[in-house]
Amino acid sequence: MEIHRSLGKRRLVFPMMLSRLPLPADRRPLIAALAVLLCLVCAAIVLAQVEGERGIAPVAASTDIVIEGVEVDVTGESARDAQQEGWREAQRIAWERAGGPAISDSQLQSLVSSIVIEKEQIGPRRYIATLGVIFDRQRAGSLLGRGGQVSRSAPMLLLPVTVSGGTAIIYEQRNAWQRAWAEFQPGGSRINYVRPSGAGGQSLLLTAGQTERRSRYWWRTILDQFNAADVLIPVARLEYTYPGGPITGRFVARFGPDSRYLDGFTMTAASDEELPDMLRNAVRQLDRIYQRALTSGRLRPDATLDLEGGEVDPALQQLIELGRQLENYDRTQAAPPPAATPDAQTPADQPDTPSASIATYTVQFATPDAQSFDAALSGVRGAPGVRGASVSSTALGGTSVMSVQYAGSLGELAAALSARGFTVQQGSNALLISR
Structure with a gap:
């Protein structure tokens, strides 16, 4: 029923009735066109967040022995002769840095697999360059004492953070710090970088x-996508004296979901042209820091990231088994003995009592923030009868979904969660819980 009041020549219409008013026929195509345009704009915004020049593919890792940053300055009878002499000089310097014994130039050349030109200047009779020398591990390993298998770390997810101008970025846009790590050759390192x-x-x-989050469930979800056991966070804080002028780089090696501090150092670059060299040197020094931490036992995967439990200490496992045996003994002593009847079956003739079957149920839970996410997942896993719980959908600020393995019926699971302090709504084959 239409409700209105006559006020002169105007009609008073209640706001709740506006949706029932028919649109003029001549405006319907315009409204449809605006709706389509709005959808296209939203789609373009979403695509813009993942498209663009962001990705820098890392170089393929090799097990060869890499010596970088070898500087040479030699002369010769011609440009070609000076270059060849510079390469021979770089091989000798690199072999000395690698700790190799004294050998002839011909034998040394047979150990080199390739020369990497980082920077060079060629004159008529002079050669100035910064080179990288790569020795074949199969041939040079025995002379360097590196022929055997080298123990490496667990897979470590690498998140290089750049802080400049008050902004911290990782992969949101291409940057020099990300490129330095992508071009780093980790084959000779003991760190297994992902x-x-x-x-x-x-x-x-x-x-x-993400590096400031402490939730183990969030970290485990990310690490599982990259098949990593833990995370490394090398931080580069770049401070410009003035645009294009001297740059001070403060570098810190952090690791783990708690962003633990390992070590740090400071480097300087005179200009933007020298910035890539400074960052490459910083990457090599941070790699040495991580290797020293691995040797000292400080760099090991965080045990709290293993949400599913994994292997249990044998002593603890024995205590658990002993506790279960005591519980079974107490339950047996408390139960009354069965009444003897003429037709009673002997224990050998009695059929086995089937144990409670384990079923999988869907549980939806409200997750307004990360703390409520962790609390809900921990609460469900701690409920009696729950054999396991895995998150199948995460929606921070909305409703997340988990799959729960429970030894009993859906109603019994609802009662167990209610006893844990949850407000439970039961559906056909799912539950909705909240606090």
Whole structure:
């Protein structure tokens, strides 16, 4: 029923009735066109967040022995002769840095697999360059004492953070710090780096804000996507004296979901042209810091990231088994003995009592923040009868979903969660819980 009041020549219409008013026929195509345009704009915004020049693919890791940053300055009878002499000089310097014994130039040349030109200047009779020398591990390993298997760390997810101008970024856009790690050759390192490219949706998932989160469930979800056991966070804080002028780089080696501090140092670059060299040197020095931490036992995967439990200490396992045996003994002593009847079956003739079957149920839970996410997951896993709980959908600020393995019926699971302080709503084959 239409309700209105006559006020002169105007009609008073209640706001709740506006949706029932028919649109003029001549405006319907315009409204439809605006709706389509709005959808296209929203789609373009979403695509813009994952497209663009973000990804830098890391170089393929090699097990060869790499010596970088070898500087040479030699002369010769011609430009070609000076270059060849510079390469021979770089091989000798690199072999000395690698700790190799004294050998002839011909034998040394047979150990080199390639020469990497980092920077060079060629004159008519002079050669100035910064080179990298790569020795074949199969041939040079026996002379250097590196022929055997080298123990390496667990897979470590690498998140290089750049802080400049008050902004912290990782893969949101291409940057020199990310490029330095992508071009780093970790084959000779004991650290097993997992280096994302940062392309596509990785730039939305791996952000500087993630390094400040402490939730183990969030970290485990990310690490599982990259098959990593823990995370390394090398931080580069770049401070410019003035645009294009001297740059001070403060570098810190951190690791783990708690962003633990290992070591740090400071480097300087005179200009933007020298910045890539400074960052490459910083990467090599941070790699040495991580290797020293691995040797000293400080760099090991965080045990709290193993949410599913994993292997249990044998002594603890024995205590658990002993506790179960005592519980079974007490339950047996408390139960009354069965009445003897003429037709009673002997224990050998009695059929086995089937144990409670384990079923999988869907549980939805409200997750307004990370703390409520952790609390709900811990509360469900601690309920009696729950054999396991895994998150199948995460929605921070909304409703997340988990799959729960429970030894009993859905109603019994609802009662167990209610006893844990949850407000439970039961559906056909799912529960909705909240606090």
